Amino acid sequence: MTEKSRLVNILDKVLPKDIPGEIIVLTQHQRVSRMRQNNLVQGSECEKMLVRVRVEEGGRVGEEATNVFSLSSLRQTVARARKRAETGPPGPLILSGYKGYREMSQAPAATSTQSPQAQAAMLAPLADLAGKANLLVDACLSAEIGELAIVNTLGLAAHTKAAFSEAKISVASTTGPGRGCGYACDRNAEKLDVIAPFFRAAAKCQASERPLPLPAGEYTVILEPAAAADLIRVAAKIFFDGRAFLERRTPFAQLGARLFGDQLSIWDDSLDPQGLQMPFDFEGVPKQRLNLVNRGIIQAVCLDNETAAQLKTVSTGHAALPDSGSGPIPRHLAVEAGNAMIDDMIASTKRGILVSRFHDISVLDSCAAVITGTTACGTLLVEEGKLTAALPDLRFVQNLSRALSNIEMTGDETKLFGGLWEGLLVPALKLNRFSFLTGNTGQV
Amino acid sequence: MAEGAEYAELTAVEIEEKKLRMQNSLLASRGNKEAGISVRLIAAGRWGFAAGPAASKTAVRKLVKAALEGARVSPPPAFPVGLSTIIPAQGSWTGPCAIDPFAIPDSQLADILSAADRAMDIEGIGQRLGSLHFRREHKCYVNSEGSSNRQVFTLSGGGICALSFGEGEIQQRSWPSPGGSYCGRGYEYIEELALPGHGRQVAQEAVALTKSPPCPQEALDLVLTGSLLASQVHYTLGYRLQLGTLGAVHPRQAPRLRLSSPAVTIHADAALPGGAGSFGFDSEGAKAQSFPLMEKGRIVSFLSGRETAAAVGRFSSGSMRSGSWLNPPVPWMTNIILQPGTCSLSELAGGIERGLMLDTPRSFGVSPSLRGFAAQAELGWMIEDGVITHMVKNPFYRGNSKAFWSGCDAAASVAHQKNLGLMDKGIAVGHLVVPVRIRGVRVGESR
Missing domain, CATH: 3.30.2290.10 (PmbA/TldD superfamily)
Incomplete structure (x- = not known):
């Protein structure tokens, strides 16, 4: 049996x-x-x-x-x-x-x-590498x-x-405020590569020593895939939650509204072999691909049996994890990749900010799609197409719909982020006019 | 208990919970019963931890084996775990509970939420929410040094929230805080919260906010009250005093470091009767302690456990806590008491030429380093020439935590003291707060 x-x-x-x-x-x-x-x-x-x-x-x-x-x-x-x-x-x-x-x-x-x-064997090389580079790794x-x-x-x-x-992986400098983070995930623990994220974290750490203050204002931002995934996770709750849509807590009243720029297409597909697969939702409804945003226009929201009944339609297969307290939201989002490499994004930027991660993002008003949070794990200044200086963690207050309407470039490959019952495939994004508050160290 | 381990402890818990939630008159309720055992030990100089839901002897042996395997991996640690000494304690403790919430019929609990729901049901309110949460935990603990205890916790919490949908915006008002407030007592706490009695005012304020002017953008004096102040203390002072938390102050900085003006003194008191963070013994078997954390702005002690205390040559402050039996404990806040001053609320406001009185967090965030923060209150009241004049919406302020608290010049008297408990990462923390006045804070509208 x-x-x-x-x-x-x-x-x-x-x-x-x-x-x-x-x-x-x-x-x-x-x-x-x-x-x-x-x-x-x-x-x-x-x-x-x-x-x-x-x-x-x-x-x-x-x-x-x-x-x-x-x-x-x-x-x-x-x-x-x-x-x-x-x-x-x-x-x-x-x-x-x-x-x-x-x-x-x-x-x-x-x-x-x-x-x-x-x-232990997988982690052991990190201690050696960190020790040789005078770094501390968690x-x-x-x-x-x-x-x-x-x-x-x-x-x-x-x-x-x-x-x-x-x-x-988090790497800290032993001599200064530099910090950097790295992340990797896989369905198979044996295939997990911890060395590459360590080197990414170490590079960010070394580059983020001696941060310079930055005046408040709107900047072009280059979001590495992890930072883009942080924003997309929040977008899932603000824009695609069927219960929020029913209760008029979404920034739109009707499907078909233009919410984002032409460059953005998002779907949910838990059957995609590239992602972390799940054949049915937490009510047993079979999963299928659901197009959520097509060229900036909202196409659908996620529904479970209850919200679908209220809308007199059928569930899209997005019943939430029991005890999560969440409404029906997409847990296997994919953002359409573009054709730019991060190096292209940096090279084409006159003055901007490279963001490794976001931290502690909270929603100030879901109806207005206003969010706040800080950058984290390495924030770098881009000038004349080059990374020139470290910046402190910066606080932003931003309308998320506006942010995702200002996409200038999209990364050419998606990276996987997730958990046991969720998986996101997200590329790097270059956004214009992202709004930061003053960013002196500690003043975030 | 765990052969070959240098130290071992075993915790067994049984939890009963019930949650009721009402949204626009529609009630949902849910019960939960769970049981589990965790084993935490030191072997070969390293921590091992294992937890599982079963309670048989075989299951415990399996957990011990798993914890030992987790600890005994090569290479050997360069710095073996060290624990500060504690005097082994045995005993039992039961938190106060005058009225057993699990003996109250659900229909009676539903009546409270219905009454609050009706009170909030006025024109302009699009969504009405009310919630009640009760949790009882039986916990047995034993360690290899001779400590053992049995504890019974009762936690009760509740709150209401009204949402008003304006032109492209949502305004909300909550009582006593979004997500509710908690206390380490029984159903009597819910009666004291008087949710139905606050329903109408909460709803009226939410509607009024949609028609209110935005918060001005300038440097203003603030009076912080209620659950917003509890969050301010929690995230910008409490976190920084938890040894082992990333961004916490290191004890070697403490003698020189002021975290605030001399107007601020805070204590930790795990033995506070009825506090949301009260217990008889912490998760390492140390007896509940009461001690000053910060006196007149200077750090005098930390929230610690045996390992973090030993690392800096101190004794444990008995502050090891865990959000679930599935997770190893960490140093965490218990009940944090902001020492009252001597002012009345009108005296606090009276000393302000131009300022804001703020209550209830709509959002509260801290930077990765814990040095900076940003907060949005649900509502603000403008103060002009010492008098409260009108309501403003979306008040947002941020800053450096130390600079912010350095602007504190007065605290209200004990007559204004409130006991608010909040859940953070599954751990209930009590906050006894009195309103405080903070000078010269940069505020603005968050849009």
């Missing part, structure tokens, strides 16, 4: 037979090794489980959760959900009736068996595998696995 049928069979045993219901199980096994100041300081392993039960009883919906996966605990959780329905929201509980999903095995054995020793190497199983009383029985590994 395969593992898939084991999970689903157990859920089938406790699924109520007399009322509509759904049970979802998410498991996660994560192994993490941490390096601090060139020393491997901690190895950790944790197993998470989330079981969510939703039922409709007496015309109302009840929801309960647990992390104990035993028959008795599952039965108790179902009983509690039935009881909770007494004060729950009015039904109906809208269930997915899809069957026959594509099998997607994306959990290479290498990830599930990667040992602490293997992680690193977090994480490998995780997960399973998702959903059953419901309409006959849905879906199961998939996922694997994900990532390395977050």
Whole structure:
């Protein structure tokens, strides 16, 4: 008997037979090794489980959760959900009736068996490299595998696995304020390259010593893929959340509105083999490509069963992760690549700023699409086509719609960013007229 | 417990939770029960940690094995983990809970949210939100040095929020803060929050904000109050005093470093009755402590655990906390108390020629170095010649944390003290704050 049928069979045993219901199980096994100041300081392993039960009883919906996966605990959780329905929201509980999903095995054995020793061996060269360069490296190497199983009383029985590994590397100067970050992720921990992001981080660190102040104003910015991904993640919540659209919290009232520049096309595709695949969403609705922005014009928003019913349409397959508190948002976004290399972007810039990452982005007004945050992990001044000086972390307040309307160039390759159940493919972007506040060190 | 380990600790938890949320009269509720065990140990000079949901002997052995494997990897560490000494403590602790929230029927809790929802239901309000959250945690701890304890935590929280949709903008007002405020007590805290009683004012202010003038762009004196002040203390002072947090002040700088004017004194008190961050023992088994963090603007102590304290030749301040049993603990804020001054609120405003009174954060962000910050309040009240004149919208201010707090010249008296608890990375932190006056802050509209 395969593992898939084991999970689903157990859920089938406790699924109520007399009322509509759904049970979802998410498991996660994560192994993490941490390096601090060139020393491997901690190895950790944790197993998470989330079981969510939703039922409709007496015309109302009840929801309960647990992390104990035993028959008795599952039965108790179902009983509690039935009881909770007494004060729950009015039904109906809208269930997915899809069957026959594509099998997607994306959990290479290498990830599930990667040992602490293997992680330590992967990180060890960083300490040597950092020591020789008089740098301090902090690193977090994480490998995780997960399973998702959903059953419901309409006959849905879906199961998939996922694997994900990532390395977050931060390099600090021992002599000054210089800092740089690097990032890499892959479905297969064995294939993860930690050396290249280390060198990127080290180069940023060395380039960001002795930062100069910068007057407030609008600047051309060159966003490395990681920084562009930080903006796109926020864009997903502001522009593509179907619940926000229903509640009029989006910056547009109708689909078909021009929100961005011609150069921007965005879609969500969790079946793209380049990304981190997921065959169905957290309600069991099969995934398919959804075009969100075509040449700057908004085409669609993401929907789950509930928001789709309110709009009298069908779910786009974007039910949120249970307990995330989020609405239906895209978790597998891809931004169309262009034809420019970062070097071209720098060479064509008279005066601008190269941004490695953004930090702590928050939404000041979702309806006006105004966001704020700071740059991080290496911010460099570009003058006459060359990187000329380090800048401190700069605070920005920016209308995101306007920012993405001012795209001058788009990178020729996309980079992957993500997590166990999400993946973004984002290229570098060159934007004009990005608005920064005064950036003296510490005054951000 | 863990053969071959130099040190080991085991924590077992059982958690019961319920959350109720009402949006435009529509109620949603959810319950959760979870249990788990974590093992944290030092072997071969390095930390190992493992956590899992099961509670059988076999499962614990498996966790110990995994934690040992995580620690015992080569190469050996250049600097083995060192722990500061603590006197082993045994005992039990139960947080105060006069009215058990889990004994209150959901229908009664729903009635509170319904009443608040009705109070907010006025013309101009597009979205009404209310939430209640209760959490009970039973925690058992034992370590290899002889410390052991049993604790029972009850956390109650709630809040309301009204959104008004203006021309291309959304204005919001919350009580007592966006996402609600928390206290380490029972249902009695929810009664004290008086959510229905604040509903109408919250809604009226949200509507009024859409018609208010924008915040002027100039240097103004500020009076910070309520949950905005709690966030200001949390992010611009508390974070900087957590040893081990990136951007925190290093103890060797502390004797020379002022983080604020002499008008500011703050304490940490993990034993504060009913505080959101209260406990009997921290996550390393150290007894709850109360101590000054900053006296008259000068740093006198830090929030630390045994490892971070040992690294700087100090003893643990008993401030190790974790947002979940799935994560290793870190030094974190407990309850932070801003020492009251002697002014009334009208005296604080009376000393201002031109300024703003600000309450409730709409957004609060800090720079990666923790030295800079930016905040937007939900609303501002203009103060002109010592008198509050009118409401302004989108008040945004930012600056260097040290320079900002150096402008503090007065704090309100204890009569104005509020106990607000906020959740940060899953960890509840209590803030006892009184309004303060800050001179010469650059403010403006955020648009």
